[in-house]
Amino acid sequence: MQLTLWTYEGPPHIGAMRIATAMKGLHYVLHAPQGDTYADLLFTMIERRAARPPVTYTTFQARDLGSDTADLFKQSARDAYDRFKPQALLVGASCTAELIQDDPGGLARALDLPIPVVAVELPAYQKKENWGAAETLYRLVRSFARAPEAVPARATCNILGPTALGFRHRDDLREIIALLAQMGIAVNVVAPMGASPTDLVRLPDAAFNVVLYPEIAQSSAQFLEKQFGQPYTKTIPIGVGATCEFIREVAELAGINPTPFLEDANAHSPWYARSVDSNYLTGKRVFVFGDATHAIAAARVAQEELGFTVVGLGTYSREFAREIRAAAKLYGIEALISDDYLDVEEQIAALQPELVLGTQMERHISKRLGVPCAMISAPMHVQDFPARYAPQMGFEGANVIFDSWVHPLMMGLEEHLLQMFREDSEFSEAPSHLPAAAPAAIVSSVAVLPRPLEAAVAEVVTQHAVIDVPGWTAEAERELGKIPFFVRGKARRNTEKYAREKGLAMISLETLYDAKAQVGR
Amino acid sequence: MDGLPGHSPVLTASESGCDSPPVLRERGQREVFCGLTGIVWLHRKIQDAFFLVVGSRTCAHLIQSAAGVMIFAEPRFATAIIEEKDLAGLADANEELDRVVARLIARRPDIKLLFLVGSCPSEVIKLDLSRAAQRLSREMAPAVRVLSYSGSGIETTFTQGEDACLAALVPEMPHSDSASPELLVVGALADVVEDQFRRVFTDLGIEKVSFFPPRRAGELPAVGPNTKMLLAQPFLADTARLLEARGAEYLSAPFPLGAEGTTMWLRAAADAFDISSSRFAQATDAPRARAASALSRFHDQLTGKRIFMFPDSQLEIPLARFLARELGMQLTEIGTPYLHRTHLAAELALMPEGVALSEGQDVDRQLDRCRAYRPDLTVCGLGLANPLEAEGMATKWSIELLFSPIQGYDQAGDLAELFARPLVRRTKLRV
Numbered sequence: 001m002q003l004t005l006w007t008y009e010g011p012p013h014i015g016a017m018r019i020a021t022a023m024k025g026l027h028y029v030l031h032a033p034q035g036d037t038y039a040d041l042l043f044t045m046i047e048r049r050a051a052r053p054p055v056t057y058t059t060f061q062a063r064d065l066g067s068d069t070a071d072l073f074k075q076s077a078r079d080a081y082d083r084f085k086p087q088a089l090l091v092g093a094s095c096t097a098e099l100i101q102d103d104p105g106g107l108a109r110a111l112d113l114p115i116p117v118v119a120v121e122l123p124a125y126q127k128k129e130n131w132g133a134a135e136t137l138y139r140l141v142r143s144f145a146r147a148p149e150a151v152p153a154r155a156t157c158n159i160l161g162p163t164a165l166g167f168r169h170r171d172d173l174r175e176i177i178a179l180l181a182q183m184g185i186a187v188n189v190v191a192p193m194g195a196s197p198t199d200l201v202r203l204p205d206a207a208f209n210v211v212l213y214p215e216i217a218q219s220s221a222q223f224l225e226k227q228f229g230q231p232y233t234k235t236i237p238i239g240v241g242a243t244c245e246f247i248r249e250v251a252e253l254a255g256i257n258p259t260p261f262l263e264d265a266n267a268h269s270p271w272y273a274r275s276v277d278s279n280y281l282t283g284k285r286v287f288v289f290g291d292a293t294h295a296i297a298a299a300r301v302a303q304e305e306l307g308f309t310v311v312g313l314g315t316y317s318r319e320f321a322r323e324i325r326a327a328a329k330l331y332g333i334e335a336l337i338s339d340d341y342l343d344v345e346e347q348i349a350a351l352q353p354e355l356v357l358g359t360q361m362e363r364h365i366s367k368r369l370g371v372p373c374a375m376i377s378a379p380m381h382v383q384d385f386p387a388r389y390a391p392q393m394g395f396e397g398a399n400v401i402f403d404s405w406v407h408p409l410m411m412g413l414e415e416h417l418l419q420m421f422r423e424d425s426e427f428s429e430a431p432s433h434l435p436a437a438a439p440a441a442i443v444s445s446v447a448v449l450p451r452p453l454e455a456a457v458a459e460v461v462t463q464h465a466v467i468d469v470p471g472w473t474a475e476a477e478r479e480l481g482k483i484p485f486f487v488r489g490k491a492r493r494n495t496e497k498y499a500r501e502k503g504l505a506m507i508s509l510e511t512l513y514d515a516k517a518q519v520g521r
Numbered sequence: 522m523d524g525l526p527g528h529s530p531v532l533t534a535s536e537s538g539c540d541s542p543p544v545l546r547e548r549g550q551r552e553v554f555c556g557l558t559g560i561v562w563l564h565r566k567i568q569d570a571f572f573l574v575v576g577s578r579t580c581a582h583l584i585q586s587a588a589g590v591m592i593f594a595e596p597r598f599a600t601a602i603i604e605e606k607d608l609a610g611l612a613d614a615n616e617e618l619d620r621v622v623a624r625l626i627a628r629r630p631d632i633k634l635l636f637l638v639g640s641c642p643s644e645v646i647k648l649d650l651s652r653a654a655q656r657l658s659r660e661m662a663p664a665v666r667v668l669s670y671s672g673s674g675i676e677t678t679f680t681q682g683e684d685a686c687l688a689a690l691v692p693e694m695p696h697s698d699s700a701s702p703e704l705l706v707v708g709a710l711a712d713v714v715e716d717q718f719r720r721v722f723t724d725l726g727i728e729k730v731s732f733f734p735p736r737r738a739g740e741l742p743a744v745g746p747n748t749k750m751l752l753a754q755p756f757l758a759d760t761a762r763l764l765e766a767r768g769a770e771y772l773s774a775p776f777p778l779g780a781e782g783t784t785m786w787l788r789a790a791a792d793a794f795d796i797s798s799s800r801f802a803q804a805t806d807a808p809r810a811r812a813a814s815a816l817s818r819f820h821d822q823l824t825g826k827r828i829f830m831f832p833d834s835q836l837e838i839p840l841a842r843f844l845a846r847e848l849g850m851q852l853t854e855i856g857t858p859y860l861h862r863t864h865l866a867a868e869l870a871l872m873p874e875g876v877a878l879s880e881g882q883d884v885d886r887q888l889d890r891c892r893a894y895r896p897d898l899t900v901c902g903l904g905l906a907n908p909l910e911a912e913g914m915a916t917k918w919s920i921e922l923l924f925s926p927i928q929g930y931d932q933a934g935d936l937a938e939l940f941a942r943p944l945v946r947r948t949k950l951r952v
Contacts (some may be wrong), residue, residue, distance in 0.1 A: 001575075001601040001617040003624060010582040033641045035555025035674025038583045040904030050911035052904065059551045062644070063673040076550070083885055095577035096641035096675070097609075123579060441558045 003213040008316035008339050012122035013094045019136040021164035025087035025196035031097035034059040038446050046382050051116040056080040072424040077108050083136040088116045088197040095124035118143045138219040144200035155254040156186045156206040161213035162193040167227045167378045171391035172183025204228040237299035240398045265460050266390045267395035269402040286355035287312035288376025293318030296327040298357045298376045312351050372408035472507045494519045549883025555674030561588045564597045566709045569633040569738050572598040576640030634738035639671035678858040680756035680834045686767045687760040697745030703729040708754030711926035724804035727794050752806025756835040758861050775867045777928045779843035780812035808930035815934025822941040824849035829896035832856035833919035838868050845873045852876040854892040915943045
């Protein structure tokens with residue numbers, strides 16, 4: 001058993017729902033108890049979808065267990081067919097129904113419905129949401145894709161990966177379709193978003209596949225490559241550099257010249273990064289956490305396109321542990337692979353980054369720690385579905401990223417002014433748009449961190465009890481006050497750590513500057 | 522079993538008398554939460570209790586989706602997620618559970634009462650949480666008391682989770698030998714509402730009043746033959762039954778929603794304690810007038826408007842009674858997941874004629890009926906609200922009626938406002 005308060009990913013049948021909800025003409029009959037229908041609200045409330053997900057739940061109850069849940073499933077599948085008249089039926093079980101072993105696939109086929117039935121087995125006690133989405137898409141592709149009648153034109157592709165409840169999938173798709181159109185490449189099928197089962201039949205009519213989200217589409221792309229000889233793209237076009245690489249990769253596959261497409265008049269982020277005001281971004285310490293695709297891409301953009309220093313990189317996608325470890329090596333750090341947010345919180349607290357790029361959970365952690373944060377990945381929050389066009393991919397995606405990562409930081413000019421006027425009394429307290437909890441207050445006393453459950457509160461408390469916090473002379477305390485508020489907390493903590501290491505009970509002016517020299521930035 | 526989903530619904534005339542409307546009973550897909558959701562408000566009510574769900578990743582995901590940001594405060598709930606290896610043997614599952622609980626208690630020494638909460642998977646694999654609770658209670662006594670109940674979807678619908686939780690607490694309540702009558706108010710209420718009621722009971726001259734559940738696990742009220750039990754919530758069938766078995770006397774009353782409901786609810790208590798009508802008037806006239814004045818602001822917006830309610834919390838019938846009688850709304854269909862004929866007898870007697878009551882659910886058929894009615898306002902769960910809004914229908918999230926303080930005189934206006942807001946918003950928007 002795993003003790004948890006919060007999970008980055010839902011169970012695997014939620015992944016199947018993300019595929020079914022993204023598609024058209026497909027209906028999912030899910031053998032599940034009453035209560036599992038909560039999943040509808042993810043789509044109708046968080047994503048604000050205007051229609052219910054195309055899912056029928058059997059909602060069996062205890063009294064059904066004694067009689068025949070299999071009949072209940074058959075009745076539900078038949079009713080769903082009669083009411084919704086889908087092109088195909090997807091059938092499966094949630095965690096509880098998996099234990100009953102009713103075999104939804106066999107039961108649905110026995111109904112002899114005049115449409116194809118695709119059964120997905122998603123082991124709920126081993127696997128999670130993204131795996132469930134990938135497996136479902138793979139099963140559908142495998143069931144429907146048929147060999148083409150003619151050799152596909154070279155400049156045609158499919159786009160694989162965008163789902164319902166995905167991080168900016170809607171806008172990424174629009175951006176990439178526009179980019180491909182500019183290059184003269186025809187899009188044959190987009191899947192799963194907007195595709196019907198009959199569209200999946202036509203998948204092999206394209207020359208190659210563009211994979212936007214490997215967590216969702218890699219297994220399907222591998223199958224299509226093996227079965228129909230369709231190569232697929234490996235570059236994720238997030239950031240200007242990766243977008244250019246993506247253009248080259250696609251051009252190579254399509255047999256066209258990439259050069260005219262590598263310059264985009266609307267790609268503002270490279271100039272913004274080079275403009276003088278962005279100097280203050282240099283070396284800002286960032287911590288990156290999310291699904292593997294977005295985390296790896298974000299680390300690269302942070303380091304190469306904003307001049308930040310990546311001090312931490314991690315993912316909850318265990319399936320992509322190898323990829324994230326390889327990426328972390330580029331920055332000389334150890335990757336964090338965990339689906340326990342308390343591990344993530346602990347590492348953020350220890351690394352004291354100046355910016356966190358993460359999920360809604362890291363947003364909350366950052367709020368607590370008083371660190372600015374921007375969102376890069378699912379799990380989704382209602383705020384991650386902005387009304388405006390806000391892709392992550394392509395040149396416009398790079399613009400969006402520049403804005404959304406830089407705005408949470410103190411603006412450059414403001415920071416210079418604060419440095420200049422830091423001794424004025426007006427600037428003694430945080431005059432900023434940062435979260436109300438000033439970092440100084442938090443890092444100076446670890447004990448105030450509200451660390452819910454596993455956060456070793458006990459350990460921290462003991463640590464404080466055993467090792468006294470060194471005192472400060474009045475002179476040193478005054479000097480500390482001259483340090484800008486946004487680094488004061490770190491200076492205090494570093495100095496105290498230094499004093500403890502040196503076994504000093506009191507921190508003098510000299511200790512403060514000794515520590516500064518020793519610890520540095 | 523009275524029929525599979527999709528089979529013809531049964532329309533039965535009530536057996537309790539000709540004044541009760543007929544009830545449409547349906548079985549099919551139920552679009553409701555399971556009983557685990559009750560943890561979201563119960564953990565805030567009993568402030569030193571911790572709720573450990575023994576379930577699957579789905580259970581954890583449900584609670585975090587339903588609880589929203591509450592989880593980031595100081596959560597006193599968690600899930601022990603059953604994994605593949607726990608399914609292999611129940612002995613191992615019990616060992617695993619002991620390990621998880623030990624770790625939890627070590628890190629949260631403030632926990633005085635721990636609920637092991639059963640889920641669909643734990644019920645299906647027959648993991649005996651009541652035995653586990655006894656075992657753990659023995660090991661951790663006296664620092665921590667461990668109890669269990671089931672919040673599983675196969676056994677409980679949404680608010681029935683609170684019923685199961687309170688029912689698990691009843692055997693823990695001390696015995697009362699009181700020679701004089703004592704009032705026990707049963708059902709979780711917001712603290713502010715509880716305090717208001719306490720003041721009214723004091724004004725009425727009812728001195729011995731306790732609320733169940735209590736705010737702290739160690740403050741369980743006593744129960745005995747002189748206990749008069751007043752239900753504050755309509756979904757407490759098992760809890761009430763167990764309290765009656767311990768001698769408590771059930772006071773039949775409508776629920777304290779709206780000025781009229783609150784008055785009749787308080788009067789049921791006053792009558793049981795032989796409070797004179799003049800004293801009753803003295804204690805309730807002022808707040809009742811305040812409630813009436815607060816409600817009067819909403820007549821223009823709500824009178825004559827047609828309302829449809831999907832089943833959700835079992836609060837539907839009392840709410841519909843309030844909206845019809847105090848605000849002049851017209852009831853179309855009022856759905857409830859379960860209709861407790863005894864506890865709702867006083868409510869059903871007040872229901873206006875012509876209302877269609879339904880019990881259970883077949884959500885697709887119910888949506889068809891809802892669309893055919895074309896009501897001015899539809900009360901429904903989070904899964905249905907935006908799709909109905911997109912079809913042009915105004916909706917009110919039913920879950921807000923559970924999470925907001927709505928009972929009593931001083932909340933009557935707030936309660937009306939919850940229903941008026943979606944309608945007012947529609948008149949404001951020009952997009």
